Amino acid sequence: MTAPGTIDELRDALAAERYLVDEGLATVVYLALRIRRPLLVEGEPGVGKTELAKALAAATEAPLVRLQCYEGIDVHHALYDWDYQRQLLHLRAEGSEPLYSERFLLRRPLLEALSNPGCVLLIDELDRADDEFEAFLLEFLSDFQVTIPEIGTVGAERPPVVVITSNRTRELHDALRRRCLYHWIEHPDLGRETAIVRARLPEVPRELAAQACALVEQLRWLDLYRLPGVGETLDWTESLAALGAAEVGPEVTERSLGSLLKSHEDIERVRREGITELIERSRREGPDSGGRREAA
Amino acid sequence: MTGAGSAQLRDATAWVTDAVVALGRALRAEGLATTVDQELALSKALAMVNISDREQFRWAARACFLRGPHEGPAFERVFDRFWKGSKLDGPRGPMVEHGETDPRMPGPQHGGESLPQFRPESRSGHLLDGGSSRAAQEIPTAGAQEPGSGKRRGVLAAYSPEQTQTEVRRLSYQRDELEAVRALGDQLRRAHPERLSRRARPSRRRGRLDLRRTVRRSLRTDGEALRPAWSSQSVRPRRLVLLCDVSGSMERFSRVLLASLRAAVAAGIEAEAFVFATGLTRLTRTLNDRDLGRALEQARAAVGDWSGGTRIGAAFGDFNRTWGRRGLSRGAIVIVVSDGWDRGDPELLAREARRLQLQARRLIWVNPRPADIDLQPLAVGMRAALPYVDDFIPGHDPRAIHGLAALAHGFGAARPARKQRQLSSVAAARI
Secondary structure (H helix, E strand, C coil), X not given: CCCCCCHHHXXXXXXXXXXXXXXXXXXXXXXXXXXXXXXEEEECCCCCHHHHHXXXXXXXXXXXXXXXXXXXXXXXXXXXXXXXXXXXXXXHCCCCCCCCCHHHEEECHHHHHHCCCCCXXXXXXXXHCCHHHXXXXXXXXXXXXXXXXCCEEEECCCXXXXXXXXXXXXXXXXXXXXXXXXXXXXXXXXXXXXXXXXXXXXXXXXXXXXXXXXXXXXXXXXXXXXXXXXXXXXXXXHHHHHCCCCCCCXXXXXXXXXXXXXXXXXXXXXXXXXXXHHHHHHHHHHHHHHHHHHHC | CCCHHHHHHHHHHHHHHHHHXXXXXXXXXXXXXXXXXXXXXXXXXXXXXXXXXXXXXXHHHHHHHCCCHHHHHHHHHHHHHHHHCCCCCCCCCHHHHHHHHHHHCCXXXXXXXXXXXXXXXXXXHHHHCCCHHHHHHHHHHCCCHHHHHHHHHHHHHHHCHHHHHHHHHHHCCCHHHHHXXXXXXXXXXXXXXXXXXXXXXXXXXXXXXXXHHHHHHHHHCCCCCCCCCEEEEEXXXXXXXXXXXXXXXXXXXXXXXXXXXXXXXXXXXXXXXXXXXXXXXXXXXXXXXXXXXXXXXXXXXXXXXXXXXXXXXHHHHHHHHHHXXXXXXXXXXXXXXXXXXXCXXXXXXXXXXXXXXXXXXXXXXXXXXXXXXXHCCCXXXXXXXXXXXXXXXXXXXXCCCHHHHHHHHHCCXXXXXXXXXXXXXXXXXXX
């Protein structure tokens, strides 16, 4: 793993992985790398929380270990388990090896992360796991060391870089937050979003990408149930290109709206607002609406 | 971090620490629950960034101190003052002083839902501090944060009794009422709706094969799995979302409703409490204060539009967008307590109620007024929302707060048939 020496180097390394960060996120990620605190990122769906970990792993040339949380996840899914089938077979074959040894150990993501020095550990959507698991994780995150009763204590040579994401469906425990660096990822402003789309979809014409982003920016000002994130912007721009559009027009927008807005109410809402209207407004206000957003 | 960088910084460490501590204290005074732990993290972090760069300093401090986006504005207020009051070329002195005194000067306590609870605390802090130097020395000993905050609380009780009491008088809960709240909490704990968890528990009954335990057992019988071990799914409390109307027309019930909300929130059954009049206020955190009386007063103070007008549709919309979208109401039992007298747009209410219903496991509407809503010209909202309510319970006096426990229990498990229906006699009998 190669750790970037300065914040700018980090930003460039992430940009090389086509992940563009603003100053805030760059600083926080840099700190997470340097002082080895877990990084807790929250934000609306689709702002690139998970992507951050992936890009970070690629940028630092470290392996990525991912733990997807879900309700009911426990130590056996997250840390380790024993290969019972093989244990039983071994017993039947009257083997002589101890049953609870490395040979029958199944490494789950957390254990994997400990034995991979300097890797990036992504703990995705922690809010979906339940409180008990969070408590367990707390212990793991504080000293990067776990005890497997049958084998002993396993520690990390070098602690992994931990990125935790949460969608805030549940309030994470304060004790966990306290151990982490915290960052809330906002929707990017217009300029950065355009840059992201261009970096991710280099084959799409510049003009089309800029117009698409400007319209999405307009939509974020509407009172929608589910604001389109960067992920949706990318999907939609790709759809526009696939439909052979040279620019964002009312008709092609209408046809491809489904890749941008994912609920009937939201689509209705946008139609009521008037798609032509919105497109015109986005062209008029395009360049400076980013500033307006920050003022809000 | 190695070599020249840290050596160069070592001289500066002392004043950086002072600054960090001052910032931490200022944030605490503003209502953020910062800890020494976080201050240590920031001290470490600052050695990694260019501390004369405002943005880098700001983002490092944000990352270390913030625990949620809601703390952003308060942080920015404090940080602005903090940064302005310091000259980085002439360290020491001004920054510390600034952080110590400024946040307690008049002014910053405006708006914000969490502010009322901190006002007394910062005031007591003011009484405590003999001078800024003493306060700065106090920090290292505050290493154990728990006793520190406990001490502050104690001081609050001792030093500003008038303030707390005048506020208590506002809603004036009697001792027996508070007793009733506690009793309701117990009832709810026993009779809350449940759902199946994905977590497996060991079980005697034949369910899923628990290989782990089976292998262990088989060791006793020479590796022959004679006695399989089983596991089964465990149950968890199903989330209860309570949306209570505290507008003018519900005024005589509001006090008791608030108490019921507190009982539910503190019962440890994953209850979420919201009240609405013209807007929506989330009270779950506020009501969770360990002290019952204080929790109720704080909650009352946090609601800006208490006994105001009613815009149920807008309030539901607020809920759906900020909380429903994150999945708070997904699979939850949602109980709305309101008379449905609405001054907002009935169409909006119908739309939002439908959305709420689609996300919730069950949408229950408790209405203190009698069933004949067609005879109530003001119950426009009720008529609009009714088609989207799974269980409509009119004529239920929320002052009989134990009814809430019965309600939660009675409707727990089953998935409702989604169509309009009037109060069934069974449900009425149960309450």
